[in-house]
Each structure stands twice: as structure tokens, then as C-alpha cells.
Amino acid sequence: xxxxxxxxxxxxxxxxxxxxxQVQNFKPVTTEMLENPSPDDWLMYSRTYDAQxxxxxxxxxxxxxxxxxxxxxxxxxxxxxxxxxxxxxxxIYIAAPGGVVQAIDGTNGDLLWEYKRKISAAEASTARTKxxxxxQDIVVYTAPDSYVVGLDATTGEQRWETKTDDRGHTSGExxxxxxxxxGGTCAKGLRANCYxxxxxxxxxxxxxxxxxxxxxxxxxxxTWGGAPVENRTASTWGLPGxxxxxxxxxxxxxxxxxxNTRSARHGGNPEAISRTAPSDLYSNSTIALxxxxxxxxxxxxxLAGDDWDEDYTHERTLFRTKFNPNPKxxxxxxxxxxxGEERDxxxxxxxxxxxxxxxxxxxxxxxxxxxPYDVPNFLISNxxxxxxxxxxxxxxxxxxxxxxxxxxFFNTRSFWPTAYSPSTNSLYVPxxxxxxxxxxxxxxxxxxxxxxxxxxxDPNKFTAxxxxxxxxxxxxxxxxxxxxxxxxxxxxxxxxIFHGDMxxxxxxxxxVTGRQLWESLVGGSVSVSTISYAVNGKQYVAIVTxxxxxxxxxxxxxxxxxxxxxxxAIYAFALP
Numbered sequence: 001x002x003x004x005x006x007x008x009x010x011x012x013x014x015x016x017x018x019x020x021x022q023v024q025n026f027k028p029v030t031t032e033m034l035e036n037p038s039p040d041d042w043l044m045y046s047r048t049y050d051a052q053x054x055x056x057x058x059x060x061x062x063x064x065x066x067x068x069x070x071x072x073x074x075x076x077x078x079x080x081x082x083x084x085x086x087x088x089x090x091x092i093y094i095a096a097p098g099g100v101v102q103a104i105d106g107t108n109g110d111l112l113w114e115y116k117r118k119i120s121a122a123e124a125s126t127a128r129t130k131x132x133x134x135x136q137d138i139v140v141y142t143a144p145d146s147y148v149v150g151l152d153a154t155t156g157e158q159r160w161e162t163k164t165d166d167r168g169h170t171s172g173e174x175x176x177x178x179x180x181x182x183g184g185t186c187a188k189g190l191r192a193n194c195y196x197x198x199x200x201x202x203x204x205x206x207x208x209x210x211x212x213x214x215x216x217x218x219x220x221x222x223t224w225g226g227a228p229v230e231n232r233t234a235s236t237w238g239l240p241g242x243x244x245x246x247x248x249x250x251x252x253x254x255x256x257x258x259x260n261t262r263s264a265r266h267g268g269n270p271e272a273i274s275r276t277a278p279s280d281l282y283s284n285s286t287i288a289l290x291x292x293x294x295x296x297x298x299x300x301x302x303l304a305g306d307d308w309d310e311d312y313t314h315e316r317t318l319f320r321t322k323f324n325p326n327p328k329x330x331x332x333x334x335x336x337x338x339x340g341e342e343r344d345x346x347x348x349x350x351x352x353x354x355x356x357x358x359x360x361x362x363x364x365x366x367x368x369x370x371x372p373y374d375v376p377n378f379l380i381s382n383x384x385x386x387x388x389x390x391x392x393x394x395x396x397x398x399x400x401x402x403x404x405x406x407x408x409f410f411n412t413r414s415f416w417p418t419a420y421s422p423s424t425n426s427l428y429v430p431x432x433x434x435x436x437x438x439x440x441x442x443x444x445x446x447x448x449x450x451x452x453x454x455x456x457x458d459p460n461k462f463t464a465x466x467x468x469x470x471x472x473x474x475x476x477x478x479x480x481x482x483x484x485x486x487x488x489x490x491x492x493x494x495x496x497i498f499h500g501d502m503x504x505x506x507x508x509x510x511x512v513t514g515r516q517l518w519e520s521l522v523g524g525s526v527s528v529s530t531i532s533y534a535v536n537g538k539q540y541v542a543i544v545t546x547x548x549x550x551x552x553x554x555x556x557x558x559x560x561x562x563x564x565x566x567x568x569a570i571y572a573f574a575l576p
Contacts, residue, residue: 021112023091023103023154028136034175035245040534042087044174045131046417047531049243050318053419054491055532059539060575061494065508065518068573071540073523074109076100076568081527081546082128082170082415084488085570090535093139093153095132095172097546097568099124101141101151106542107535109572113156119145128549130239130415130528131172133180135201140180142169146187148180148197150204160204167193170237175201176250176291183212183236189258191215194233196241196252198294208294212236212254214281219296223281225272227265233258234283238313238415242346243291244360250291251346251360253313257283260309260447261398261440270307270399276391279305284312286346286356288363298363302348302356303380304390307397308407308436309449310352310379317347317420317427318360321470325367330473331374332383333367347470349418349429352379353409355468364388369473372431372466375454377408402442410436410451411550416528419489419497420470421511428489428497428511429466432554433457451553462558465489465499467514478514479507483561484554487526490541500526500543502551503561506571524567525551542572 029043037043039056046053060068079097086093091112092104099117104110117124127144134140138159139151146167150160167184174181179198186194191213198207213232214222224232234257241252257280259265265280266272273279284303289296302312323341325333337343346360349371357366365388370378381393396405412431419428438449453462464480479499487500491511500506502525508518524545532541546568555561 023112026137026154027089029088029134030136031177034135041089042085042531042533043134044086045084045172045240046315049174049245051242051315051417052317052319052491053417053489054421056493057532057534057539058492058494059534060492060496060541062496062510062517064575065496067575068508068518068520069576070520071572071574072109073569073571074104076546076570078566078568079125080128080548081544081568082130082548083544084131084529085531085542085544086132086134087531087533088134092542093132093134094570095129095141097127099127099144101132101139101156103156104570106533106540106572109570115151115156115158117143117145117149119143128170129172130170133173133175135175135178138201140173140175140201142171142173142182144169146184148173148182148199148204150201162199162204162206164197165193167195172240174240174243176243178202179207179291181241181250181291183240183252185237186233186235186258189231189233191230191232194235196236196289198291210289210294210296212282213257220278220281223273223278225266234280236313238311239315239417242316242318244318247361248291249297249360250289251316252287252289253316253348254282254285254287255311255313256306256309260307262305262307263398263440270397273305275304275394277301277304277389284310286316286348286358286363300358300363300365300388302350302354302390303352304392307392308379308438310350310410312348312350312352314348314415315417317418318345319420319422319470320344321425323366324471326472326474329369329475330367331369332385334365334385334388336386337366347427349413351411351414353412354380357470367473372409372412372433373454375408377406377435379407398440401440402445404439406435406437406452406455408435408454410434414486414550415548416486417488419491421491423493423495424467424511425470427468427470428491429468430485430487430489430499431466432463432484433461451557453557465497465509465514476514478509479516482558484558485526486528486548486550487543488528488530490530490532492532498530498541500530502526502555503563506543520573522571523564523569525563538574540572540574542570545569545571
């Protein structure tokens with residue numbers, strides 16, 4: 001019987017917390033610390049408000065990364081793994097699988113405290129919170145039962161909870177000016193559940209809501225073609241927003257309008273809305289909000305009146321760069337902007353492909369280009385350089401039941417964040433050369449859809465990392481291969497790029513040349529996560545393994561890879 005009992009003992013020890021365990025010598029996290037964090041900390045999902053995912057730590061660098069070794073690891077319970085940890089003063093806080101929040105010692109993986117949300121087994125098994133946040137002595141968690149929860153950072157005890165209707169929480173939060181700002185999934189297909197909200201971080205009291213589709217009193221002309229207001233939905237299910245601490249502007253990405261097709265949203269008439277932006281606002285848009293009031297400052301719509309569920313949500317990365325788009329690499333750019341002029345910009349890459357650079361003061365269009373490749377069946381047919389108005393590729397829009405199209409691209413990147421290095425003025429984007437094979441509904445047959453490799457694409461270059469020069473648009477591709485990934489990118493002051501894939505490989509690359517410098521095998525698929533922090537002068541790089549919602553469909557396209565599923569764990573690496 002011993003061989004049966006041992007696994008139970010191991011599982012118990014993995015979850016056991018010593019009585020009275022808590023975070024020692026805790027230092028409250030102030031607004032000033034969030035705006036100018038210690039290099040040792042990782043206080044939000046992409047470290048800083050600008051979402052650059054760049055660490056100034058450089059103990060680990062190009063010259064010694066080949067000596068990197070696993071320092072420790074710790075297993076998690078069953079469930080989806082789509083989360084990014086944060087770190088403060090050597091303590092890792094993480095929304096672990098199964099509706100759990102943990103505080104972990106960053107030097108050895110010991111559990112300091114655990115909070116387990118009292119939810120149904122179904123909610124726990126599908127919990128997909130992307131991020132977690134911290135302010136003063138409160139850790140904030142967007143729970144899968146549509147509550148936002150404030151936990152004591154030293155003990156894990158619940159301090160407050162606030163219900164956000166039936167919004168659905170697969171996203172996460174950032175904290176700006178003492179407010180918890182978070183989005184959601186628009187559960188039940190109702191506009192009433194379709195909003196970004198701000199709560200007081202210390203009490204949970206609601207400060208404001210911004211509904212992500214147009215309704216009564218909206219300052220813009222109606223762009224929904226008369227569709228019933230109560231059923232207008234465009235969610236913020238993915239990564240949270242970013243924040244410009246100088247301009248006091250919050251930037252958030254909104255996903256596709258639902259149902260997926262124009263015809264389904266507009267009584268069978270795909271022409272009920274415009275082919276050019278604005279159309280079905282604020283779907284597939286960057287929205288700029290006042291974080292104090294939630295009022296809209298400006299918006300830019302990347303895809304007008306989506307017909308295929310192609311999200312333009314996730315992070316907007318903020319930095320300053322010169323405007324010099326090279327027509328060899330950039331398809332659309334603003335002819336009225338002076339060459340060589342420096343701009344503070346917001347850059348994003350859509351799930352449906354395309355790179356967009358906007359002026360973050362007013363949303364002025366600077367440049368955009370198809371990504372990862374320029375192909376005839378790219379989902380956007382044109383962008384007016386002067387106005388920035390995008391036009392949907394009408395040839396790919398479904399005009400009748402049972403119609404079939406292949407639309408490029410599809411989940412070419414998703415909830416795995418990109419990174420920007422100020423050292424190279426480059427955005428690093430892990431991508432999958434995937435398109436969407438889709439047939440519109442033809443009752444009684446339902447809509448049929450799924451990812452396929454891009455027609456004509458090189459199967460041996462199905463995946464890669466793109467280093468995109470943010471001044472010129474020139475792309476260097478490296479790490480090319482077949483293994484799909486939903487791992488985040490990390491850029492470091494040691495001139496390194498870290499990235500992991502679904503086939504258990506975690507790698508380091510030269511940030512300038514893209515040459516691979518190091519590789520380690522871990523126990524499961526690398527999922528989102530990648531961060532770096534330091535404790536007592538020692539730098540660590542950490543990842544989470546496990547499976548997210550998209551893993552099954554992506555691995556189905558590469559059946560030669562058979563990584564173990566459900567290997568939920570956190571790994572930390574350091575120099576000897």
C-alpha cells in the first residue's frame with residue numbers, strides 16, 4: 001500500500017502551508033513605486049505601466065547566460081495556466097490554477113500563504129485570470145465568479161470583495177492612482193456585462209464604468225446599424241491596459257464584436273454597417289480613458305466591423321521613437337508626419353495580425369503594416385494614411401450562408417505579451433504563421449471555423465520571433481521552427497531575449513542578432529508568464545508551465561509534438 005500512499009503525501013506537502021506562515025518585513029507598495037519600480041521587483045504583468053517587459057537587471061547577460069541553471073521549482077494544482085506572476089521584495093504573488101492565489105518565497109519556492117476562492121468545481125477548472133496586482137498592502141485578484149477581491153498581502157486573508165455583475169473574468173487588472181482597473185468577457189451576450197471598471201484598491205468601492213460598445217448618451221454617432229443596444233458586445237477578455245504616467249491616460253484594447261459575423265449581428269445584412277472605420281464601435285479599438293473618471297479621450301479602430309472573431313485586444317506598448325517608416329517594410333504610413341520627428345507612441349499587434357503605431361497623445365495614425373506577412377487575404381485591405389481609417393477586406397466578408405473563406409491571420413499572437421527593448425528600439429513578437437479556415441452558418445449547419453497554417457507558408461518556419469525596428473518597421477526573424485508557443489517575451493538589459501514554447505523548451509537569444517545562446521527543458525508547456533526579479537543581489541528568471549485555452553488547437557497543427565498536459569508549475573532560473 002506504500003506506493004499508493006506516497007503520491008498523496010507528496011501532493012499534501014506541495015499544498016501545505018506552515019501554521020501562521022506569512023510574508024515577513026512587508027513594505028507597502030506606493031504609487032511612486034508602481035510608477036518607478038525597483039529593478040528587483042516585477043510589480044505588474046509587464047513590469048511597468050508602459051508594458052515594455054524590459055528588466056534593467058543585467059547580472060545574467062550574453063556572456064554568462066550559458067551557465068544559467070534551475071534554482072527551484074514548485075507545482076500547482078490542476079486547472080488552466082494563463083497567468084503572469086508579480087514580485088515584490090522577494091515574494092512572488094500569483095493567481096495559480098484552480099481559483100487560487102499564492103504568495104511564494106522567490107528564493108526557494110516555499111509557500112508563504114494561499115487563498116482559495118470558494119467557487120464551483122467548474123469555475124475552478126476554467127479559471128483563466130491573466131494578471132494580478134498589488135497596491136499598499138493589498139493584492140488584487142479578479143476571481144472567476146465575477147468578483148474582484150482584495151487580499152491582505154502579508155497573510156492572504158480577504159479584506160474586501162466587489163461583484164462586477166456577471167462580467168466574467170479571464171483578463172486581469174492594473175492599479176492606477178489607487179484604483180483597480182479591470183475588464184471582462186461580456187458574459188451572457190449582454191452589454192450590461194460589457195465594461196471596464198475602476199474600484200478603490202483599498203475598499204473595493206466602484207469609482208466608474210466604461211461600456212465598451214456604444215449606447216445611449218455616447219458622444220459618437222451610432223455605428224451599430226440600429227442593432228439592439230442591450231445585445232451589443234465587444235469584450236476586454238485578454239491582457240489589461242497600459243498607462244501613461246505623464247499624460248495621465250489609460251490605454252485599453254477592446255476585442256471583436258459578437259456574434260462573430262456581421263450578418264449575425266445585423267439581421268442578415270453585412271452591409272448594415274460601414275466597411276471602413278468607424279464601424280461597430282468600440283470593437284477592435286484602442287481606447288484612451290481618463291483614469292480618474294473613465295471618460296473617453298480618444299479611440300482608434302484597427303479593424304472595422306469584424307466578420308471573423310479577430311481580436312485587437314491585449315497590451316499597448318508605450319515608448320518614444322523617431323518616425324521613419326521604410327516603404328520597403330511598412331505598407332501604410334501618415335504622409336503628413338515629418339520624417340525624423342520623435343513621437344511618444346502606443347504600439348500593438350493584433351491577434352488577426354498587423355502592427356500599428358499611434359501617437360499616444362491624441363491617437364493620430366502614424367503607421368501600420370500587415371504582420372507577420374503581407375498576403376492578399378490579409379483581413380484589412382487598406383488604411384488611409386492621412387486619416388488612419390482602416391477598411392475591412394470585403395472579399396473575405398461572408399455575404400451568404402455556407403460561404404467559405406481563409407482569412408489571414410488568426411491567433412498569430414494572443415494573450416502572450418510582447419516585449420520592447422530600448423537598447424535596440426525594437427518590439428519582439430512571438431508569432432504563429434496561422435490563418436482562419438471558416439465557413440459561415442447555413443442552418444441547420446452551424447458556423448465552422450479553425451486555425452490552419454497560412455497557405456503557401458513554409459511549414460519549417462511556422463513559428464518564430466520577430467524583432468521589429470520601431471523607427472523603420474524592418475523585421476528580423478529568429479528562432480524559426482515548427483513548435484507553437486503561448487509564452488511571453490522578456491527583454492533584458494543584459495541584451496537577452498527569453499522565450500519558451502509548448503514543447504517544453506525555454507531559451508535565451510541575443511537581443512541584437514537573434515542567435516540562440518541557451519536552452520533548458522522543463523516539465524510542461526511554457527505558458528505566458530516570463531518575468532525576471534532579484535533577491536539579495538541575485539537575479540532570477542521565472543516561468544510558469546501548464547496549458548491555456550488555445551494549446552489544443554495549436555498542437556493539433558503540429559502532431560509530431562506531444563508535450564505532457566497539465567504540468568502546472570513555476571520554475572526559477574539563476575546563475576550558479
